[in-house]
Amino acid sequence: MSDQQTDPRADKKTYKKTLNLPKTGFPMKANLVQNEPASLKRWDKLGLYPKLREQGGSKKPYVFHDGPPYANGSIHLGHLLNKVLKDFVVRTKTMAGYDVPYVPGWDCHGLPIEHKVMQELGDKAKDMQPIQVRRKCKTYAEKFVKLQTGQMKRLLTLADYADPYLTMNPRYEGAVLEVFADLVSRDVVFRGLKPVHWSIENQTALAEAELEYYDREDTSVFVKFDRVDGQGSLMIWTTTPWTLPANLAVAVHERYDYGEYEVNGQTLILAVELAKKVLKTDAEPKTTCKGSELVGLEYKHPFINRTSKVVAADYVTLEDGTGLVHTAPGHGVDDYQTGLREGLDVYCPVKDDGTFDDTAPDWLQGVSVWKANDLVVEKLRESGHLFHAEQFTHSYPHDWRGKSPVIFRATEQWFVDVNKSFSVPSAPGSAGGSAVGSSSGGSSGGAMRQRALDVTANDIRFFPEWGRKRMRGMLESRPDWCLSRQRAWGLPIPAFYPPEGVEGEPLLTPASVLAVAKLFREKGSDAWFLAPPQDLLQHYDPAGDTDAPPWAKSCDLSKLVPGADIFDVWFESGSSWNAVIRQRGLAKPDDAPTVTDLYLEGSDQHRGWFQLSLLPCLGSQGKPPFTSVLTHGFMVDREGRKMSKSGGNALDVDVLLKDYGADVCRWWVSSLNSDNDIKVDPEYFRLAGEEYRKVRNTIRFLLSNLDGFNFKQEKVHFEDADATSIDAWMTRELTKVSDTVLAAYDGFQYRKAHEALFNFCNDTLSSVYLTALKDRLYCDAPDSPRRHRTQSTLYRAATVLIRLLAPLLPHTADEAWRALTGNGDDCVHLLPFQDVDCMRQIPVSEDWGALMQARDTWLKSIEEARQAQGIDNPLDCGVRVPAIKDVACASFDLADLADLCGVSRFAFDDSVQTVTVDDLRSEPRCERSWKRDGTVKQRSDGGMLSDRDAQALGLT
């Protein structure tokens, strides 16, 4: 006995075995990198996604639509953020009681893939037919869909990966054409001119990505454009003299100063700031004016019988030239925009082969543009319009394949007119073939732009709210939508041109488009490149189509010439509300104001997918595709700079998953304010891992103290007398955290949920409640009512907490849930959030708020006293405090309060003015609970024990 008293280790040995110490199979170490893939397999085996669909039959649907990432490359941090946020939506809405079918998709067509494939093919590409290139592209896209699918699954995202949507699938292609047919029937699709980069060598349009810039020496000229009123000349500058025949305007900047200068008896007008450099003189201008005063001034073309006007444009600069910009809408993008605004023709006298057509002056007809440069200069010199010519070296675009210089040239393209009013037949919506041709009794009129502005202002919800402004600005400034591209890898625009020798508009009617749609649905769009025209139109009868152009009605279909244009890929992805949501029967009812509930993408998609889904949907259905638009920001590094592979500051998702696991990455995502820029650094994942461990350990403590406890059989029903118990307080806290987190989930505020959950684990549970419980959990008799009441509460905490965490930490929550139920086949993801209404019935003293607030000051006093009196262990302290105003102090269990302070004894004592800490070291210590309880005395086994501990051991 004396040994036991002198050697504390002996105490341990004696009584440790008599305690109810925590025990669980839920390990402290998560080992996510190994265990998460195992979870994936288990969910696959269980059929989690299909099971949820079965369950969902009776539930209200929540229609959430995935925007398609591009099927190219490995996923990056932006995908991680986007996909995890989307998964939060899917999982929180599912657990909130909705049916949330979620079809992931990929954007498969388009230039980046075609470009990559062409690069890989190298010289071989030149001899290949479009269909051969397309097959390579398809294989390429499939490869990356597969790769990315695996990576997205690894992020533990829940989606219909068994049946994703691919924009290159036949059923998808058919559905896109059905949307297009609707737009055609609204009469908003037209053919117009637009300048594009044109390779003369390959006689094809090129995209920006297919250009390579090299230095090139050209003749630059300063040219005098004589004023119609004879009062001098406008001086312009250009490095492409061959574009002068297409000059239709001169642009000035309204705010710049322009001056009239006398040179060799002529009056020349140019920007004051550039006069010295151009005229090589210090002469002062005769007069000056603002550019705005020049607007409207008429001038004569130097060698064509034509007058044009000065217009204003804000892209005019004072870096080169004269401040007066030669404007040829057929030969430049800026020029084209200006031309549109000013109502100028998109005039382009240059043919496919780079020679001038018969609208050009006769001395240029048939001449190539490169030869024309010299001819034009010579002509200007002869007529006295040339002020100066010099060789000029500048960076100039070249065809990436042939390395030959390209030109800007207006070509015929397909457009959607966003300013033309149309009406939409009333429900049922078309985009499936029901409404062909014009229809009466449609919905209200208005052009696409105006309709889009209206719904943006009034009907759509934006998260964050400023998305509304951003969308509006982009809609206001957008031009007509150019739908066509001159490429191979895409969805063909199903237009047919008349046979050679026949004049007329191309055949493109609602019925002809739907006929091709039907064919594509059956055979895929490869048919366009394989089948003869009469087969492409096998579902079409021109004679019965009132919209068909006259020539087509009597034409032998086999003589038609299929067009070579494909759709802008944005039209394909912008039709996904039809090609995925409506086609799969997932849409909201036809009479609902929108097709889906939510689109969620990066904020760049205000211009991209959001807008380009909104426009076709308004055109086809007369209503927006989404009720709500949720956006997130972009990844930047810790200095706030953009992340890029070339910048060397990009993080690899595979590496992050390997180092931290998906749940930690997801926990990080949930911690973000994702409205705006998101700073990323490896360090932040380490910190997220630390927080994750904290949460995991808290759950582990809950589970480890529920070992052997059967909630259904042993749960304690709270009586009124329990209202002042610490367990009642915890129950109230549970309802609070549940309310907070569910409200945050409902409003997509995952950061708020994250914060509430972490603080609940870290503070409410770990620091306050669980710490206070240790004594009773470990030392009370295993089946004591007090311990059972606490375990009932622990169980409730576990079930509420684990389910709230499930959307954020799918693996860990699942693992914990199976540990809680003891059934390895259970799956928390098949359950709704825990209903806490039954817990609200449990009586709770309203005094707990004041007590918990007071606890902070008690702890501070205890700390100070321990420092002052040299008391190491708080269990060597007793605390006496004066009664708290308006609190029924007498009704509280002093043992609860002592445990909340971590001391051996607690009392309300009106004889003290302030918190008083007593040194209890002279009193005997219970060798089992280590508390200096007043009841400690020697027991029948010889140990010094308190009443409670003696009772627990059955000793007297």
Place this chain on the structure above:
RNA sequence: GGGCUCGUAGCUCAGUUGGCAGAGCGCACCCCUGAUAAGGGUGAGGUCGUAGGUUCAAGUCCUACCGGGCCCA
């Protein structure tokens, strides 16, 4: 250059209609050793991007500027 947006503690972020600058992490010091590669307590940290203005009072409203981001040009 234009539209939208952001700048608060070392880090991540809260800060409603103007009313005494907050939380968590990290850090420092201490405790426990019966959650143990865990757990608890206490504490230090800020000229709210800069400069003006409105106001009794500004992180918050206004103006300009500086530095980021997205989308355009």
